[in-house]
Amino acid sequence: MSRPIIICDGISKSYRLGVKQQSPQLGLAFTLRGSISETFYSALRALKGEHRNGDQRNSLFWALRGVSFEVESGEVVGLIGHNGAGKSTLLKILSRIVEPTEGIARLRGRVASLLEVGTGFHPELTGRENIYLNGAMLGMRKAEIDRKLDEIVAFSEIENFLDTPVKRYSSGMYVRLAFAVAAHLEPEILIVDEVLAVGDYAFQKKCMGKMRDVASGAGRTILFVSHNLGALAQLCKNGVLLENGIVKTIGPIDDVIKTYLNSGLKQGTGQVEFPTEPAKPCQFLSAEIVHSDGSHGSEFSCDEPVTIRFTLEAREKTAGTFLTFYIQNLEGARILFSDIRDTDPSAVSQIGVGLHAFEVTVPPRLLAPTTYLLTLICRIHFRGVIDEKHACCEFTLRDLLNPHANRQGVLGALLPWNHHVIRQGDLERAEAP
């Protein structure tokens, strides 16, 4: 029974917030301006009776607190968490870039960290020179790079541009080259931080393929951070979920992903109220997204209708008030646009002075399973846009029949396929005499 290759025991990292000139605990009296004024002010505070300890405790921010887990040799572990959960901080600690405030981590093997693509690339140097520089920084020996140079160049597909300065590369080429070098690392422990989030679709597919090879072959241990849940589900066996610096769950990757998705419920804004702006002739007062039974939520199944409800306060009589809303995805593409006049052209004149409530239902299996943002717009005839609530609500559709499917595309319709056999059997056999 071998010992785990990575052991984290109570790793914690704190940062001091809000101190104007963060003087480090150097212990040496270097009297530069900041230190001088800092000393002066703390003397002043002491005289006033304000004690330093109280201040310090309040302004301490724990990016990580008591993180403990173990990784066996050859395991691929996914590190998941919302933004700000502490994933990058943990990776930086394990990469020895940052020192923990408390706790111990033990790493039994050579570590290579991919926290950024193209670390150390210098724009004036050529592609070839940057391969050597970047490779050396990531821990490869020159002999190793010599050996792998052809593979790296082939993977990056920039053979013709190898000897031009990197500043002339397009961003796609740059990223391909950077990843090509990183992909050929051969450490015992590989730490990867969201670097697959760059590049176009073809490139991402290639990177995923390479990661899969690296993960499955050679028994390498990988610690992988990504927001791409599909990638995590495919590559990783186990997962660690971090939330606000604390380990929330450790276990098989599917369970961890499920916990992560469910925790998103509290953070999504499925219901919102807007402050009153009496100057506006009309104004949205609230917006919410509900299930068919009226309960609030921001997680919906692809197979249930999603109802959008909002209220409008109209304060003046107008020539015509138009209400529209659109739903956009996280990339900003506007997926669905809806106008109050769509099914009833006379709806315009029906909005008199007073408080109104509206309800629109998006049918099931129309939109693809992803996260959407709602924007409400109110326009008045001849006066333009009066009130706009941009991205005021968020809701997410999930394909519960097949939760790990990475269904591409903007629409979620399930279409029937028609299959008709043209010929049965082998072509050669049919022609044989």
Place this chain on the structure above:
Amino acid sequence: MIELNQRNAVNPTRADMIETSETHVSPTPVFTTDQVQMRTNAAVPADHDTDGTEVIIRPRSGWIAIDWKEMLVHRELLAFLIWRDISIRYKQTILGSAWAILQPLLLMLIFTFVFRRFVGGNIRDIHVPYPVFVFAGLIPWTLFSQGYAQAALSLSNQQHLLTKVYFPRLFIPVAAASVFLVDLGYSLGIYAFVLLYYRVMPSWTIVFLPLLIVLTLIATLSLGVMLAALTVFYRDVRHIVPFLTQILMFLTPVIYPVSALPAKYHQLLALNPMFGIVVAYRAAIFGDDWHWSIIAISTTSAIASFLFAIFYFRRTERQFADFV
């Protein structure tokens, strides 16, 4: 990261891989490294995934020993960094590396025409033509003044290296300063021509020049590494650099001979490492006075401040990524 390049699969009990504690740098108990420990796995059944090395990451405090082994393992990276800095210096320039030759030449000409008069009566103490005299001092001075300035700025200029990848941080200022050794090489070439022109025969002690160059590098790094660590925490340090260069230039006998200063101050001024180094260069190249006490004080000062600088750097380097 320590690599032993040895697999324990076949030979689980290796007598030579004994457990070593970290005091391989200094016997003084003040220094502790508890970051890296090497263990044997003789007690644990060997499996091919462990080669007996383990990196332990934990909070450290106080003075930390220098990890020479780690730097040795990463030595190729140091070479790459130096090569990178040299390459980019002259890319896309008109003059190219001719600039490395022009700089000391121009300085020598300017100093000859401008400062020679100010040396005044002490010119009697200079037994060679003034250009020969001043150039000899310029050779180490150029390395020092440019080297320490670049080293001081290197860390804050390359912040992304501090926050995105790990390698021994000392490499960054060392590489930045070492680039100017190339310039020094060019200067020596030109100086040969200058000596030829003025028909000055170099003394046999010129063979000590390599030693003096190493000493100059040590002095350069002592100030450069120290300031580099400080610029991470205190932003105003980078503004001190040009100012400091000017002051040090006047405190170093580049333009004037040692005799121009009152003798009672010689020993005090020799605390400036470059003071004695410049004196030594001149003595070694064309047989000027050796001024042994001055050279001894400067050498000690150079080595002592170098050691202090690298230990200070090591002590503070763990906080770089948090502050930069």
